[in-house]
Amino acid sequence: MTLLPQRFHNRxxxxxxxxxxxxxxxxxxxxxxxxFQQRLNSFILQQLNLTLAHDLKHYLTPERQHQTQEKLEPLLERWLTSNSLSENVSTFIDSRIDTVICSGKSLKQLLPAEIIDTILNQLEDELPALLQQLATNLNDPRMRKELEKKARGGIESFIDSVEGLSAIITALFDMEKIYSRLPEFMDKAALELATWLEGEKVRSEISTAMRERINNWLDQPLANYLEKVSYEKIINIKRFISTRVITFIRSNNCRQLVVEWLNKGIDTIKDRPLSELLNEAGGEDCAAKLAEQITTKAVQITQSPQLQQTVEAELEQKVNFWINERPLGNLASRLPSDAREELYHALFEQLLELLNKEVPPLVDSLDIRRIVEDKVNSLDILKVEELLMGIMKEQFKYINIFGALLGMLIGMLNIFLLR
Structure with a gap:
């Protein structure tokens, strides 16, 4: 604006x-x-189809994936350790436990069938080792001593429980000899029990009985197991579960596990086109429908009054900044050399054309001779003489010199002719 005079600013x-x-x-x-709407619709739809035709690794390169992971880990850590997440998890666990208890469902209904089968199969796999451990424990000296003590106590309790039997047995048998035979009996019984436990039939029967017992236990509603549990203990159970879950969520292992899951998930799908992933997630033709919806929405946005008002306000702001606030600087430095030369020649030609067009009529419209004559006539005679002498003074000097030379030549010629 500083290039224009102030009087032209309003214009x-x-x-x-x-x-x-x-x-x-x-x-x-x-x-x-x-x-225009048809061309814009075709262009956007074409670009979206090209975008969806690429696989995920086309956009998520190893460098970008590494950068994304570096930015994601601090955000994930802040989110996992936030108090809001802890409160939400605690509230969810409390609500979920109350819902499960009040639902009247059994553990078999609550737990997935795969988990139940896994537990039962694992118990069956561990059953031979458990039976073997039981047989081994029967030969343990401390266990043998405890069993002998229990057996002796059982015999004495049985004899004492029958009135009059104690006196008869004491009279007929030497109880110390009987008790001294207990270790031999225990050895024989332990050997027979170990042999019996190692039998395939016994193990199969034990496994079947164990499965039936566990299934009966799993068929019971969960509320039945908690009927005799006080409300305070249930609250403590909820608090314990929430604390353990929140502690795990806040741990580094959980964060690393989530990042590993994300990386593995990305690795499994990064070689597949985006359109295929969308179709798999949202159903058949999901990618095409999404592209059409985005295209339609984009065209509608271009017709919205809000966008037109935004463009108008932005254009007004930019024009005001470029004209009134942004310094123009040296104009020559912003123009290429060839453009400056062309501008110079164009301005010169325009100026020359303007002079050739406007000056002759201007000169013709002015009577310069009359103007000069009137100006001279209006001057004083002495002033005119002074002006003339000022103009012709130099010429008079040369005329005087020339006259002197000419007079000298004429005089010398007269003297020569008179002789």
Whole structure:
């Protein structure tokens, strides 16, 4: 704006407003044209189809994946350790436990069938080792001593429980001899029991009985197991589960596990096109429908009054900044050398054409001879003489010198002729 004189500023601003208004008007007409909408719709749809045709690794390169992981880990850590997440997890666990208890469902209904089968199969696999451990424990000295003590106590309790039997047995048998035979009996019984436990039939029967017992236990509603449990203990159970879950969530292992899951998940799908992933997640033709919806929405946005108002306000702001606030600087430095030369020649030709066109009529319209004559006549005679002498003084000097030389030559010629 500093390039223009102050008196032209208002005119210049009016011109800018008119140009901006005409530009916006033509832009609205162009955007509202049906052919433009069709071209825009085809262009956006084509670009979206090209984008969806690429696989995930086309956009998520190893470098970008590494950068994303570096940015994700701090965010994931803040989220996993946030108090809001802990409160939400605690609330969810409390609500979920209450729902499960009040539902009247059994553990078999609550637990997935795969987990139940896994537990039962694992118990069956561990059953031979458990039976073997039981047989081994029977030969343990401490266990043998405890069993002998229990057997002796059982015999004495049985004899004492029958009135009059104690006196008869004491009279007929030497109880110390019987008790001394207990270790031998225990050895024989332990050997027979170990042999019996190692039998395939016994193990199969034990396994079947164990399965039936566990299935009966799993068929019981969960509320039945908690009927005799106090409310305070249930609260403590909830608090314990919530604390353990929140502690795990806040641990580094959980964060690393989540990152590993994300990386493994990305590795399994990064070689597949985005359209295929969308179709798999949202059903058949999901990618095509999504592209059409995005295209339609984008075209609708170009026709919205909000976008037109935003463009108009942004254009006004930019024009105001470029004209009134942004320094122009040295104009020559912003123009290429060839453009400067062309501008110089164009300005020179325009100036020359203007002079050739305007000066002759201007000169013709002025009577310079009359103007000079009137000006001279209006001057004082002495002033005119002074002006003439000022102009012709130099010429008079040469005339005097020439006259002196000419007079000297004429005098010398007369003297020569008179002789």
């Amino acid at each position: 210049f601003f009016d011109l800018i407003d008119i140009l901006r208004w005409k530009f916006i008007k033509h832009l609205k007409n162009y955007v509202s044209d049906e052919s």
